[in-house]
Amino acid sequence: MTINWIRSVKTRLGLLVVDESGMSTVEYAIGTIAAAAFGAILYTVVTGDSIVSALTNIITRALNTNV
Incomplete structure (x- = not known):
């Protein structure tokens, strides 16, 4: 009876270790x-x-090119 109980506990512990349902x-x-x-x-940095x-400076320089 003791051997069956030990096997049962081992099986249950094994299932608890392997269980990843959450x-x-x-x-x-x-x-x-x-x-x-x-x-x-990112919002804090960008704003x-x-x-x-x-x-604004990059866009202004891009739009004010003197060719």
Whole structure:
């Protein structure tokens, strides 16, 4: 009876170690949070004064070429 009990416990522990039923949801959530954080940082950088003025200068120089 003890051997059967040990086998049963080993089998259950093996299933717990291998079970990944919630992993895809967790990975999806972490990926979504990371993408949102990256988007927020990118928005902050792009809307900063230095970037806006640099882009404006580039466009102005491109449109005011003297050929």
